[in-house]
Amino acid sequence: MSDSHGEGVAVEYDMAVVRGFALSALLWGAVGMLVGLVIALQLAWPELNTGIFHFGRLRPIHTNAVIFGFTLGVVFAGSYYGIQRLCRVRMFSDTLSRINLWGWNAIIVAAAVSLLLGHTTSKEYAELEWPIDIAITVVWVAYAINVFGTLARRREKPMYAAIWFWIATILTIAMLHIVNNLELPVSWTGMKSYSLYAGVYDANIHWWYGHNSVGFLLTTPILGLMYYYLPKQIDRPIYSHRLSILHFWSLIFLYIWAGPHHLIYSPLPDWAQTFGAAFSLMLILPSWGGMLNGLLTMRGAWDKVRTDPLLKMFAVGLTFYGMSTFEGPMMAIKTVNSLSHFTNWTVGHVHSGALGWVALTSFATLYYLIPRLWHTQLYSVRLANVHFWVATIGIVLYVTPMWISGVTQGLMWRAYAEDGSLTYAFIETVSAIRIYDVIRAGGGAVFLSGVFVMMCNVGKTIQHGTVEVPAPPLPPRTDPLAPAHVVTGGA
Numbered sequence: 001m002s003d004s005h006g007e008g009v010a011v012e013y014d015m016a017v018v019r020g021f022a023l024s025a026l027l028w029g030a031v032g033m034l035v036g037l038v039i040a041l042q043l044a045w046p047e048l049n050t051g052i053f054h055f056g057r058l059r060p061i062h063t064n065a066v067i068f069g070f071t072l073g074v075v076f077a078g079s080y081y082g083i084q085r086l087c088r089v090r091m092f093s094d095t096l097s098r099i100n101l102w103g104w105n106a107i108i109v110a111a112a113v114s115l116l117l118g119h120t121t122s123k124e125y126a127e128l129e130w131p132i133d134i135a136i137t138v139v140w141v142a143y144a145i146n147v148f149g150t151l152a153r154r155r156e157k158p159m160y161a162a163i164w165f166w167i168a169t170i171l172t173i174a175m176l177h178i179v180n181n182l183e184l185p186v187s188w189t190g191m192k193s194y195s196l197y198a199g200v201y202d203a204n205i206h207w208w209y210g211h212n213s214v215g216f217l218l219t220t221p222i223l224g225l226m227y228y229y230l231p232k233q234i235d236r237p238i239y240s241h242r243l244s245i246l247h248f249w250s251l252i253f254l255y256i257w258a259g260p261h262h263l264i265y266s267p268l269p270d271w272a273q274t275f276g277a278a279f280s281l282m283l284i285l286p287s288w289g290g291m292l293n294g295l296l297t298m299r300g301a302w303d304k305v306r307t308d309p310l311l312k313m314f315a316v317g318l319t320f321y322g323m324s325t326f327e328g329p330m331m332a333i334k335t336v337n338s339l340s341h342f343t344n345w346t347v348g349h350v351h352s353g354a355l356g357w358v359a360l361t362s363f364a365t366l367y368y369l370i371p372r373l374w375h376t377q378l379y380s381v382r383l384a385n386v387h388f389w390v391a392t393i394g395i396v397l398y399v400t401p402m403w404i405s406g407v408t409q410g411l412m413w414r415a416y417a418e419d420g421s422l423t424y425a426f427i428e429t430v431s432a433i434r435i436y437d438v439i440r441a442g443g444g445a446v447f448l449s450g451v452f453v454m455m456c457n458v459g460k461t462i463q464h465g466t467v468e469v470p471a472p473p474l475p476p477r478t479d480p481l482a483p484a485h486v487v488t489g490g491a
Helices: 016-044 055-087 094-116 130-152 161-180 199-217 220-234 241-255 259-263 270-282 284-297 302-307 309-331 334-340 344-373 381-413 426-432 434-463
Strands: 002-004 010-012 183-185 193-195
Touching (some): 016 055, 016 094, 016 344, 016 434, 055 130, 055 161, 055 199, 055 220, 055 344, 094 130, 130 161, 161 199, 199 220, 220 284, 220 309, 220 344, 241 284, 259 270, 270 309, 270 334, 284 309, 302 309, 309 344, 309 381, 334 344, 334 381, 344 381, 381 426, 381 434, 426 434
Antiparallel strands (some): 002 010, 183 193
């Protein structure tokens, strides 16, 4: 794909890697969410746990598929598309792009197979064993070299906010992955390994990784997508470039220290627990700064929001981002955490961010990309609107019962009789929340049906499109992302 610039120079962009990641992300999203529905049903109906297809093995497959397959697939697609246009240059290396695409998808397949066979480190979000960890490192380094090589030869010197968020993701995830996954293999031919850390040190390192995986896999790169694709879709600049920079630096500084809030009331020293909780509370300010920057970008253009399904997804996604980034710090307060920890409240919190913020923003990004990658119009705006409403209803049906059942669990677990014994047996808690597990599964089914609607819409769009450029580049026009003096060609 070519694009023309104000100086009359045409650039041939590499769109093959973008198309590959867009399609693979959609596939892994459907697979991962389908597995998520299965494990939700298993919680409501335990008899569905059979053979190797039980909750313990399917749950990490679900999380790895939706986080590393779907979410990062969209991030790869969105960043490869956006970086080339913001830098006005083709990616540094087509070879590295292919290594990134095929290597990453091979890793997702290896992860699914190994987890199903029971090979796991048992660390949440870091379950994969050492050979796959090494492969992840190699592919991530390939992505990093490709991005930084592109930035080094860019023709547009100022770097837009989206690029800064993607850079933060690359650097921080590299550090987190390597430090958390330092391990000793039992043998060079087997899959088993043991962590270099032990006890509370292992827990602290892991949740430094785990919390910041949420921050730098599910927050910063998605913010990069928001900062690029929202202004593009609404065709107006981001509300405040200055606020985006303030948002970036404050978020990056504060997020990295908040991990200990996962270990409140644990053997971790009390000062460390308080330290993590304090930084978690401070995170409200930069998080809401980003939310407001996105929502205020749509100020004066809500007529477009009413009719455009992509803008609906961005608007609701930003709203859920604000909700989850308020709820999370509140749950880091010790008194609140004593009620919420280990309950479905945490599950509801995670999924309000994962489904409401990450998934909706990712869907909007894919809806933006697919027609442009195949040089056609979206097959059906009506189906995209249906997808939005179905997804939103599914999120509400999923998250709300998790909040209610979580509070129910917390209150029942902390109820004591006059003699100091527990008022409720654990099985009574399980029975009390079963109805909420059923509703949660129903919400997941509704949300997943929206994904299938999207797949049909995307399939029809691709069927009517082509990978060949159908016409010469459009005349230069002002890019809403760029300074006033910068002009660009078509989409």
